[in-house]
Amino acid sequence: MSVTPLLKIEGLKASIDETEILKGIDLEILPGEVHAVMGRNGSGKSTTAHVLMGHPDYEVTNGNVKLDGEDLLEMESYERARAGVFLSFQYPHSVPGLQVGNFLRRSVSAINGEEAAKGPEFRNLLKEGMEQLGLDRSFLARYVNDGFSGGEKKRFEILQMMLIKPKLAILDETDSGLDIDGIRTVAQGVDAAIRGSNSGALIITHYNRILEHVKPDKIHVLIDGKIVKSGGPELANKLEERGYDWIEKEVMANE
Amino acid sequence: MSSPYLEHANTDKAAHIWRYTPWKRAHPTGTINEVPQSESPEISISLVDGTSVPDGITIEPATESDIERLGHELDFDHGTAAPKFIAAVAKKTMILKIENKIKVETPLIVTITTSGDICASRLLIDIGSQVEAEIITLIEGNANWTGILREGQYGSNSIINDVVTQITGNRLVRCDALSLCRDAQVKAGTVNASSSQAKIDIRHWLNEPGSSLKVNGSILSSNENHLDSHIEITHSGRQTHSRLEWHSACGGKSNTTGTGMLRIDAGAKGADAGQLFHNLLLSEKAKANSIPELEVLESEVVGCGHGTANGPIDEQQLFYLSTRGLDEEQARAALIAAFLNTPLSDMGSNLLHGWLVERIEKHLNLI
Numbered sequence: 001m002s003v004t005p006l007l008k009i010e011g012l013k014a015s016i017d018e019t020e021i022l023k024g025i026d027l028e029i030l031p032g033e034v035h036a037v038m039g040r041n042g043s044g045k046s047t048t049a050h051v052l053m054g055h056p057d058y059e060v061t062n063g064n065v066k067l068d069g070e071d072l073l074e075m076e077s078y079e080r081a082r083a084g085v086f087l088s089f090q091y092p093h094s095v096p097g098l099q100v101g102n103f104l105r106r107s108v109s110a111i112n113g114e115e116a117a118k119g120p121e122f123r124n125l126l127k128e129g130m131e132q133l134g135l136d137r138s139f140l141a142r143y144v145n146d147g148f149s150g151g152e153k154k155r156f157e158i159l160q161m162m163l164i165k166p167k168l169a170i171l172d173e174t175d176s177g178l179d180i181d182g183i184r185t186v187a188q189g190v191d192a193a194i195r196g197s198n199s200g201a202l203i204i205t206h207y208n209r210i211l212e213h214v215k216p217d218k219i220h221v222l223i224d225g226k227i228v229k230s231g232g233p234e235l236a237n238k239l240e241e242r243g244y245d246w247i248e249k250e251v252m253a254n255e
Numbered sequence: 256m257s258s259p260y261l262e263h264a265n266t267d268k269a270a271h272i273w274r275y276t277p278w279k280r281a282h283p284t285g286t287i288n289e290v291p292q293s294e295s296p297e298i299s300i301s302l303v304d305g306t307s308v309p310d311g312i313t314i315e316p317a318t319e320s321d322i323e324r325l326g327h328e329l330d331f332d333h334g335t336a337a338p339k340f341i342a343a344v345a346k347k348t349m350i351l352k353i354e355n356k357i358k359v360e361t362p363l364i365v366t367i368t369t370s371g372d373i374c375a376s377r378l379l380i381d382i383g384s385q386v387e388a389e390i391i392t393l394i395e396g397n398a399n400w401t402g403i404l405r406e407g408q409y410g411s412n413s414i415i416n417d418v419v420t421q422i423t424g425n426r427l428v429r430c431d432a433l434s435l436c437r438d439a440q441v442k443a444g445t446v447n448a449s450s451s452q453a454k455i456d457i458r459h460w461l462n463e464p465g466s467s468l469k470v471n472g473s474i475l476s477s478n479e480n481h482l483d484s485h486i487e488i489t490h491s492g493r494q495t496h497s498r499l500e501w502h503s504a505c506g507g508k509s510n511t512t513g514t515g516m517l518r519i520d521a522g523a524k525g526a527d528a529g530q531l532f533h534n535l536l537l538s539e540k541a542k543a544n545s546i547p548e549l550e551v552l553e554s555e556v557v558g559c560g561h562g563t564a565n566g567p568i569d570e571q572q573l574f575y576l577s578t579r580g581l582d583e584e585q586a587r588a589a590l591i592a593a594f595l596n597t598p599l600s601d602m603g604s605n606l607l608h609g610w611l612v613e614r615i616e617k618h619l620n621l622i
Contacts, residue, residue: 053578056570077577078586086578093575097593097600103579106589110580143593160579 084167187213270333369396380407444602
């Protein structure tokens with residue numbers, strides 16, 4: 001019996017200001033799988049994340065995206081979030097005046113229902129998550145991402161992911177700007193939210209450091225808006241050792 | 256009726272203070288030479304938690320000597336018409352007195368309940384030295400036009416959070432003339448939501464050394480509200496400090512104005528002052544004006560700056576919240592609340608903040 005892919009992207013093309021960034025992406029993630037997308041700056045990694053989340057600046061010009069068989073591209077961003085897509089931002093936006101605790105309750109309530117955002121179960125989950133991520137209780141009274149260090153921002157994104165428990169977590173360079181301990185902590189957070197469940201994750205990264213801690217099932221290499229090579233975890237090591245030039249040459253030779 | 260007000264009734268329309276809301280418009284009848292009959296509001300004091308008001312805190316009719324001691328000359332330069340008018344129409348003057356060294360753990364509420372067509376009150380504020388207290392003045396009731404004049408002083412070395420709120424109501428003219436004694440630390444907050452028309456003129460004098468003032472405004476205008484606030488801070492004493500942060504969320508067809516004057520007198524060495532007006536424009540038809548001004552007559556100051564920022568809701572913030580499951584309406588409401596909350600949360604303790612948030616939140620759906 002065939003398994004319905006958690007995420008299925010076919011021929012996805014997207015533009016911003018009439019400049020085509022994604023030039024035909026195909027990708028399939030099965031439940032319980034962790035995939036990684038690697039590539040140089042400007043290859044379209046963050047664009048992929050934003051397009052999947054429905055950022056209004058991007059126009060999808062071709063292709064389709066299904067989450068659990070449902071058409072994701074037909075949904076507004078908040079509907080995608082409620083359907084189970086979570087994006088951990090590379091540069092999360094600050095919202096001065098909105099307290100972290102208040103924001104978390106609103107967000108969990110909007111996505112998982114009012115009951116999920118109150119009571120001892122929520123409080124315990126919050127407490128455990130904060131302890132695991134090394135966030136002090138006073139963190140809840142601070143304003144969302146306002147004055148946070150780079151590491152605090154990333155940990156806060158992961159805390160949200162742990163509370164929301166998405167079907168599909170997209171981590172856009174969550175590892176950049178983190179020290180080794182931070183990466184390990186984030187990796188534990190990803191494992192806790194994804195492994196052993198029917199959820200999946202798409203990790204977008206420059207480096208293979210985070211992939212040493214979150215063992216991906218598949219690695220995809222994105223060059224100029226297209227996935228040009230896919231493989232197992234060994235592909236990340238190869239990229240670390242040899243860079244991207246050899247893949248580019250391979251692509252050119254094939255063309 | 257003969258009144259000292261009438262000498263000031265004819266205002267200079269070109270003056271900054273009347274440019275956006277002429278006195279004729281703010282005056283209850285529009286006939287500026289008229290001093291109409293007015294009602295007196297009910298004024299009472301209580302504590303937020305419902306417990307008894309401690310000894311040493313009273314509100315009672317003021318005596319002539321109270322007025323002489325605490326009443327300012329009501330010389331508001333070009334803006335003098337408004338405070339003189341309120342003083343003229345108010346039938347009685349009350350005094351809120353907190354005796355020296357009183358410390359109140361729970362916010363004190365001064366409730367001013369208005370009624371009738373025109374309702375006016377003159378309230379003297381007499382805060383003793385070394386007092387620590389939070390005061391919420393709540394203007395409520397159904398008068399068509401309300402005039403509130405608050406005058407007085409914060410005693411030396413006192414620590415006071417003084418918030419004035421008008422969350423429901425019709426037309427309002429409010430004038431404050433308050434001075435800070437030596438080393439007084441004051442946070443003066445204004446919360447206004449849904450007044451149909453408000454002309455607010457808040458003036459503080461830092462006459463004595465070491466005094467420190469933070470003025471916070473959290474203004475929510477909607478429908479066809481017309482809200483005009485002028486905030487003036489004068490540094491006369493040495494080593495004085497002030498900051499002004501005024502946030503206005505402007506929706507509907509509202510017209511919101513914030514004008515500021517920071518004045519540093521000659522001799523106010525070591526003064527440190529700054530003001531910032533921030534307008535969040537929530538609709539294409541909402542108008543917002545912010546005009547901060549400086550007048551610095553002393554060269555040895557730590558700093559004196561001003562700024563203004565206007566703009567719509569940040570699209571990136573909106574997207575961030577939508578990725579967290581909030582639909583557009585929920586995300587907008589959260590961002591407006593956050594914008595207003597920044598100065599609101601700086602007005603006082605968590606208890607005071609919670610009290611204010613509870614009362615302002617229900618008005619967010621108006622815009």
